[in-house]
Amino acid sequence: MPVIESTKTFHPTVSPSATETPLQSTKDVDDEFTRLIDSLTRRGFLTSAAALGALGALSACSSESSGTEASDEWVDIVVADQTYRLPRDPKRVVVLEARGALDFALLAEYPIVATNWDPKSQLMQKVPAGAARLGGTNNEPNAESILSYDPDLLVVGKGWWDYYQDKGLLGTDIAPVLVVDEGTTGSSWKQAMTAQLTALDRREVAERVIARYNAELAQARAKIGGLLEGKSIAIAGADSGQIWLQNNTFAVSVAQDLGLNVLTDAAHAAPYRKDSTFYSLEELAIFDQADFVLLQNPDAVEAESPTWKRVRAVQDGHVGHLRYDLNNGLALTAMALAADIAEQVQVMR
The missing domain is CATH 3.40.50.1980 (Nitrogenase molybdenum iron protein domain)
Known part of the structure; x- marks a missing residue:
C-alpha cells in the first residue's frame, strides 16, 4: 500500500498587519462594561442590540496594543481566497469548535487555554491538562468567555467561520483567527491539512502527523487481515x-x-x-x-x-x-x- 505523502505546497499572500488584544482588569464594572461594548462594536464581534443584552455585567475588557510587532512574529495564510495574518507561535489559543478546529489545534501542538467541549468526542481525551471548557455554544459564541482567556489566536473550522460571518457573530479583530481548511471535498483533508501546517511554518509537525497516520493505518490493516x-x-x-x-x-x-x-x-x-x-x-x-x-x-x-x-x-x-x-x-x-x-x-x- 502506498503511504500518504506530504508534498503539497501553499502560497500565502500579504495582508495588512494585525495587533494584539490583551485583556486588562478593572474594579469599575460600569466603566469596564462601557469599554467592552465599545471594543466589541468596533471589532465587529457583536453587531446587534440583542447580542449586547447577552453580555451581562462582564469582568474583563480588551484594549488595543499600540506597538508594532516584528514581521517575523507573523505568518500569512490563505483560506478560500481570504488572507489571514496569524502569530507564528501563539501563546494563548482558544478553540471555538471541537471537531476540525480542535483536531488541527492539537495536531499543530498549539498551547490551548480553552476549547469548545463535546463530551462525546474522542478528541476530548487529547486536550491538554488545564485547558478550560469554553462558555457558549457553536451556534452562539460567548463574548465574555472568549475574552476572559486573553487569546492571541482563535481557531475555528471553515464551516463554522462562514456561519459566524453570515450572522455577524465574530470578526477577525477580537484576536487573529485561524480558519481551518478541511478540504473542498471530504477526501482532500490530507492535502489541506498538510498545506496549512506547512504554511504556518509547521512542516516538521506535518511530517510527524503523516508518519503517525501511516503507522496507524498499518496497525489497522494488520488487524483486519484477510x-x-x-x-x-x-x-x-x-x-x-x-x-x-x-x-x-x-x-x-x-x-x-x-x-x-x-x-x-x-x-x-x-x-x-x-x-x-x-x-x-x-x-x-x-x-x-x-x-x-x-x-x-x-x-x-x-x-x-x-x-x-x-x-x-x-x-x-x-x-x-x-x-x-x-x-x-x-x-x-x-x-x-x-x-x-x-x-x-x-x-x-
Missing part, C-alpha cells in the same frame, strides 16, 4: 426517510487508505451534492453489493424498516456504527476512525 479480501464495504447513514451512501467523504477516504474496496455511487448523486447518494427505503438494492456496512445513525427509524433489514449485510449481522465524532475531521480523527473500522469489521469472522 477479513475483507475480495469483499466490499458501504459507508452509509439513515435519516429523514432515506438511506444514503457516502461517495467522496472523509470516512470513505480513510477506508480507502486502509486498502478497502468501498462501494460508491456518485453517478446517481444529486449534482449539488456529489459526496453522498440518497435512496428512498424502496430503492436499497445497491446495498446488497456490500459485504459490510458502516452505518451512521443505526438507531434511526429507517434502520428498522423491513427493506433495510432485507439488505444482505444487515441479514448477516455485518453492520457497524459510524460514530458522529469520527465522520469528519483531520488526522487525529482519521487515526481513530481507522482503528475503529478495524475493530468493527471483526464481526466478519
Whole structure:
C-alpha cells in the first residue's frame, strides 16, 4: 500500500498587519462594561442590540496594543481566497469548535487555554491538562468567555467561520483567527491539512502527523487481515426517510487508505451534492453489493424498516456504527476512525 505523502505546497499572500488584544482588569464594572461594548462594536464581534443584552455585567475588557510587532512574529495564510495574518507561535489559543478546529489545534501542538467541549468526542481525551471548557455554544459564541482567556489566536473550522460571518457573530479583530481548511471535498483533508501546517511554518509537525497516520493505518490493516479480501464495504447513514451512501467523504477516504474496496455511487448523486447518494427505503438494492456496512445513525427509524433489514449485510449481522465524532475531521480523527473500522469489521469472522 502506498503511504500518504506530504508534498503539497501553499502560497500565502500579504495582508495588512494585525495587533494584539490583551485583556486588562478593572474594579469599575460600569466603566469596564462601557469599554467592552465599545471594543466589541468596533471589532465587529457583536453587531446587534440583542447580542449586547447577552453580555451581562462582564469582568474583563480588551484594549488595543499600540506597538508594532516584528514581521517575523507573523505568518500569512490563505483560506478560500481570504488572507489571514496569524502569530507564528501563539501563546494563548482558544478553540471555538471541537471537531476540525480542535483536531488541527492539537495536531499543530498549539498551547490551548480553552476549547469548545463535546463530551462525546474522542478528541476530548487529547486536550491538554488545564485547558478550560469554553462558555457558549457553536451556534452562539460567548463574548465574555472568549475574552476572559486573553487569546492571541482563535481557531475555528471553515464551516463554522462562514456561519459566524453570515450572522455577524465574530470578526477577525477580537484576536487573529485561524480558519481551518478541511478540504473542498471530504477526501482532500490530507492535502489541506498538510498545506496549512506547512504554511504556518509547521512542516516538521506535518511530517510527524503523516508518519503517525501511516503507522496507524498499518496497525489497522494488520488487524483486519484477510477479513475483507475480495469483499466490499458501504459507508452509509439513515435519516429523514432515506438511506444514503457516502461517495467522496472523509470516512470513505480513510477506508480507502486502509486498502478497502468501498462501494460508491456518485453517478446517481444529486449534482449539488456529489459526496453522498440518497435512496428512498424502496430503492436499497445497491446495498446488497456490500459485504459490510458502516452505518451512521443505526438507531434511526429507517434502520428498522423491513427493506433495510432485507439488505444482505444487515441479514448477516455485518453492520457497524459510524460514530458522529469520527465522520469528519483531520488526522487525529482519521487515526481513530481507522482503528475503529478495524475493530468493527471483526464481526466478519
